[in-house]
Amino acid sequence: MNPDQYTQEKGAPLGSSAYYALLRARASQRRGLTALFALRRELEETVEQTSDTAVGSAKLAWWQRELRTIDAGQPTHPVAIELRSQLDTANIGSTVEAFFEIADGFAMDLSQARYLDLPGLQQYVRKVGGAFSAVLAQQAKDGDGDKEWAFNAGVALMFAEIVRDIGDDARRGRIYIPISEMQQFNVTAADIINRRYSDNFTAMMKFQLERARTGLRDALSSASRATLKRQPVLRAQIAIALALLDEVEGEQYQVLHQRIALTPVRKLWVAFRATRFGI
Template identity: 55%
Template sequence: MNFDDYCQQKAAPPGSSTYYALRQAPAARQPLLTALFALRREFEETVKETSDPTVGRTKLAWWQKETSALAAGEASHPVSKALMAHLPSTASEYASLEALLSGFEMDLDQARYLDYPNLRRYVERVGGAFAALVARATARDPSQASGWAVPLGNALMLAQFVEEIGDDARHGRIYIPIDEMQRFNVTAADLINRKYTDAFTELMRFQTGRARDSLHGALAAIPDAERATQRTLRAQAALALAVLDEIERDGYHVLHQRIALTPIRKLWIAWRAARG
């Protein structure tokens, strides 16, 4: 298996939302974008699929060294080799890769967030920094991409929190600020024990509304000159909005299941969004 095939399997297995979003990008840029999504998945698995924080830190330390090696043109991992082959300047993106890695490192130190400003630090590193990397890979003016890509990445993270709240809670992580849960009278035990109440419904209505508004606002902020270059991010946003709508229609029953779209619907939504 070559490194591009490895990245494809890691980042975007057939039928996944990422698969359909990546298919909207120009063919020449798909290998680079796929490698970026694969790297994010590697970081995520390192912290979220490791029960022992010590083991997680050891793995992250390895990725820290590998990221430095990537910037120096001496990568050894298949994903890093793919990035080295497809990224015009690995050294220029080192700071963004570091920010992404530091975001996932927060998962080893913190499972709850007091308020939204504290949560936003995590969101901007894991969501915003990554979206900026993706945007720069295809943007007409990469130097300006962060300004409009970071809010979109943040919004995508907020939508992901809604979609994955049940699974995250079962793994000991709750990405809803403590003060907001208190405001709606919902406890961590309610989430872990899959307790559906009117209070939980109101909490999720608030979270879904914020994610949806953030996505619409971020999409509107993409410059007209960049809309055609950002088909992957725009498709991701459209898919996230569709999932939020589906969650809302289902009555926010996200504690015991992950509500998803069918592959054919994903294909249609991604295709339509990329050409809108």
């Protein structure tokens, strides 16, 4: 499998939200942006697919070495090769540095499965969500000025992902809702892991969903028309995430036993409508 094909299947498989968001990018930028999604996915899988901290740490260390080869011009992994070939040489150094921060974020998954409070969780969300979206924004022409906006948008997107994935994450032994907020709503880790729904759980999830939704809406309202035009991928991601949150709300927050998702056709339409008509 050549690097282009491998990267496409890893970063934006057919039917995924990333796939439909990336369709809104300029054709000349699509392969490079797809490689960024693929690299983030590779880092995520290093901790997602192992229960052994030592193995996960070794895999992340390997990727950190591979990141240095991207900048040096001698990568070996298909995703790294594709990234090196597609990105503007002038941006590679800053892109690599950003991915070191993203890797540090995923490394947090190897050392903790719970977060005491919101500030602790925000450290994780900023690294794996905010830093990644800032990298995406940087790849757009004249996009450096959008990095702060994109960072905040990425944080909101990550909070939306936490809402969607709470059941899947619990099955891997991780809960990304702060302990302080679980205590506030009288919900225990055992309730989540054992898929026990209750009025308290519903109230807690409504709180989590509204935080994500407010963050996404704030990102849209704070962006200039020029920024939204330069950043169609992030604009599409925000639209898809908002539609997904509506779906979760409509399903009464039943996210423990299932992964609620939009159909591919709906993702396609939401992404198209958002970037074409600004809705």
